[in-house]
Amino acid sequence: MSSTVATAPESGSSSSKRGWITVSIMLATIMQALDTTIANVALPNMKGSMSATEEQISWVLTSYIVAAAIATPLTGFLSAKLGRKRLFLLSVTGFTIASLLCGIAANLEEMVLFRLLQGVFGAGLVPLSQAVLLDTYPKEQHGSAMAMWGVGVMVGPILGPTLGGYLTEMINWRWVFFINLPFGILSLLGILFFVPETEKEKRRFDLFGFALLGLAIGALQLLLDRGQSLDWFSSLEIQIEALIAGTALLMFLVHMHTHREPFLEPGLFRDRNLAIGLMFIFMVGIILLATLALLPPFLQNLMSYPVITTGLVLAPRGLGSMVAMMLVGRLVNRVDVRLLILTGLILLTISLFEMANFNTQVSSFTVGMTGIVQGMGLGFVFVPLSTITFATLAPHYRTEATAMFSLMRNIGSSIGISIMVTLVARNTQINHATLGEFINPFRPAFDAFSLPGGIEKQSTTGLAMLNQMVTEQAATIGYLNDFRLMAWITLASIPLLLLFRSNKRTASQG
Numbered sequence: 001m002s003s004t005v006a007t008a009p010e011s012g013s014s015s016s017k018r019g020w021i022t023v024s025i026m027l028a029t030i031m032q033a034l035d036t037t038i039a040n041v042a043l044p045n046m047k048g049s050m051s052a053t054e055e056q057i058s059w060v061l062t063s064y065i066v067a068a069a070i071a072t073p074l075t076g077f078l079s080a081k082l083g084r085k086r087l088f089l090l091s092v093t094g095f096t097i098a099s100l101l102c103g104i105a106a107n108l109e110e111m112v113l114f115r116l117l118q119g120v121f122g123a124g125l126v127p128l129s130q131a132v133l134l135d136t137y138p139k140e141q142h143g144s145a146m147a148m149w150g151v152g153v154m155v156g157p158i159l160g161p162t163l164g165g166y167l168t169e170m171i172n173w174r175w176v177f178f179i180n181l182p183f184g185i186l187s188l189l190g191i192l193f194f195v196p197e198t199e200k201e202k203r204r205f206d207l208f209g210f211a212l213l214g215l216a217i218g219a220l221q222l223l224l225d226r227g228q229s230l231d232w233f234s235s236l237e238i239q240i241e242a243l244i245a246g247t248a249l250l251m252f253l254v255h256m257h258t259h260r261e262p263f264l265e266p267g268l269f270r271d272r273n274l275a276i277g278l279m280f281i282f283m284v285g286i287i288l289l290a291t292l293a294l295l296p297p298f299l300q301n302l303m304s305y306p307v308i309t310t311g312l313v314l315a316p317r318g319l320g321s322m323v324a325m326m327l328v329g330r331l332v333n334r335v336d337v338r339l340l341i342l343t344g345l346i347l348l349t350i351s352l353f354e355m356a357n358f359n360t361q362v363s364s365f366t367v368g369m370t371g372i373v374q375g376m377g378l379g380f381v382f383v384p385l386s387t388i389t390f391a392t393l394a395p396h397y398r399t400e401a402t403a404m405f406s407l408m409r410n411i412g413s414s415i416g417i418s419i420m421v422t423l424v425a426r427n428t429q430i431n432h433a434t435l436g437e438f439i440n441p442f443r444p445a446f447d448a449f450s451l452p453g454g455i456e457k458q459s460t461t462g463l464a465m466l467n468q469m470v471t472e473q474a475a476t477i478g479y480l481n482d483f484r485l486m487a488w489i490t491l492a493s494i495p496l497l498l499l500f501r502s503n504k505r506t507a508s509q510g
Contacts, residue, residue, distance in 0.1 A: 017194055021136050022145075024190025025129040026152050028092050031183035032125040033156025035064070035099075035118065036413075037292060038164035041307055042173035049173065050108045058229070063112045065414065066221045067119025070214040072407045073264065075124040076400030077210075079131075080201035084399065088128050088191050094121030096184025103177035126153060127402035132195060134390060134398055143332025146386040147325040150379065157289060159318050161296060162311030169308055209255050209263030216248035220411070224418040228425065268397050268404070276499045277389025278408045280341075283493045284381055285412025287348060287486055291355075291374065293417045294424065298479050299367070302360050302472055309364075316368040320375025321382075328383040337384035338497045344380025345494055347373055352487035356480045360472065388500055416486075423485070424478040431474035439466060 039060065047057040078087050098118040105111040130149055137145040167175040223241040230238055256262040269275055295314060299305040305313065328340055351374035358367075386405075393401055 018136055020190060020194040022148055024187055024194055025132050026148065027183050027187035028125045029129045029149065029152035030156050031180050032122045033153050034160050037157045037160030038176045041161050041164040042168045042176045045168055045173040052108045056108055059112050060115055062225045064115040064119040065225060066218050067116045068123040069217045069221045069410060071120045071123035072403050073213055075127045075403035077205060079399040080203050083197045083200055084128060085195050085197040087124060088195060091121050091124045092184055092188045092191060096180060099177045099180035103174040127406045130402040131399045140333060143387045144329040147329025147383045150325045150382045150386060151322055157292060159315065162315050165307040165311040204261050206259060206261060206263040209252060209259060212248045212252035212255060213263060216245050216252060219245035221414055224414045227418055228422050268400055271393045273392050273501055274389055274401055276496055277385060278404060279496060280385050281405055281409045282412035285409040286416030287490060288378060289413035290416035290420045290486060294420055294479055294482055302476055313364050313367050314371060317371035317375035320372035321379040324376040324379025325383050328380055332384050332387055337388045338500055340384040341381050341497060344377045345490055347377030347380060348490045349487050351377060352483050352490060356484040356487065358480060360476055392501060420482045423482055427478035427481055428475045431477045432470055435470050435474055
């Protein structure tokens with residue numbers, strides 16, 4: 001790699017110019033973050049419109065996730081080769097055009113192709129926006145900058161189902177893609193006029209290293225996305241994907257430490273704060289999107305909430321996150337960031353244990369209040385974590401590091417969703433069998449129990465009603481067990497805080 005450091009000028013950025021840069025890249029961040037969840041609620045309508053099966057329509061999500069995951073690590077190299085501004089402009093333009101094409105797609109094949117393009121172009125938007133903000137603001141304002149950036153990254157996925165549900169119900173499912181057009185155009189203009197360009201670096205592309213990493217990530221994402229529907233390792237496809245992912249990752253690690261100019265430099269991971277930060281953001285990914293994957297079906301399938309109502313009940317999480325991020329942005333330079341992260345982890349744990357006590361009669365107010373606490377917890381974790389992770393890192397590693405930060409958050413989300421959804425399905429079966437043992441005519445409690453409408457328990461209708469009731473209770477227990485497991489995962493991550501360098505030590509090195 002050349003010794004040329006690709007950094008944007010910090011001191012030359014006036015307050016006004018910084019404001020325009022922030023607005024421009026935040027529009028791009030929000031646009032990409034919304035797309036991680038906004039299309040999910042539109043899938044049933046898409047399926048009918050395109051005459052697709054359940055498995056076929058799932059490729060609308062899978063294609064985007066896999067393409068984005070494989071392309072994310074490329075951000076650092078392309079930024080060094082093309083210049084950060086050029087890459088940003090290319091990414092925003094490509095993502096916006098791909099969104100338009102998704103909105104006018106005539107069949108499933110076109111939709112999957114355009115979603116692949118959306119994933120490829122959108123992969124760099126979040127890490128690029130984070131790197132630009134870190135370079136635009138002086139070090140003492142990094143906490144405030146990360147607070148603004150975090151609002152887009154964290155609130156986007158939370159508000160996605162609400163906005164997606166509204167657009168699908170009130171207009172048409174195609175508008176979940178058309179909504180990106182104004183964001184993309186405004187962001188493009190702002191980046192074009194206000195974001196400074198970085199110097200190019202003379203750097204060779206390690207094609208073999210990238211191919212190994214891309215193969216490992218792609219196979220892992222396919223495994224996680226399709227595992228539940230294919231019954232995991234009982235499927236030959238899943239076995240092959242697991243073998244490919246493991247082998248490719250092992251070969252990549254060996255290659256990275258033996259090649260003269262590897263795709264990812266080992267020095268990137270020698271920074272202790274970055275290494276611990278990547279572990280933490282992996283955990284945040286699990287909690288952020290796994291709870292979002294579990295709550296909508298819990299509210300819709302077990303409590304009969306309409307799509308729009310579900311979105312409104314989930315919206316307070318975003319409000320909690322925004323409030324916490326704005327508050328933390330002011331505290332991050334005055335308080336040890338490890339204490340702020342600890343506060344967030346405690347709030348997350350409290351909210352998840354509270355969710356583990358839900359039942360099918362829980363009020364929407366309780367769900368909303370729990371969401372606010374959880375959103376605040378995520379805000380208290382995310383902003384200081386984004387600040388301290390890069391506090392001791394050499395500036396020329398910044399774009400690659402932000403790409404890895406984004407990648408680990410996405411992989412954590414994929415793993416978290418896959419594990420939690422699988423546990424719900426399997427625990428529902430186990431709980432159904434266990435609860436079913438208590439339903440027999442020889443138990444006095446069952447004999448005294450009567451179905452509504454005077455329906456006989458021994459009739460076909462009565463047995464069907466009983467089975468439905470048992471299934472609902474079994475599924476409820478499955479969801480609550482997942483929430484409890486995530487609470488314990490959050491608690492288990494607290495000791496990692498001791499490995500971070502404190503504010504004073506990072507400041508002395510800056």
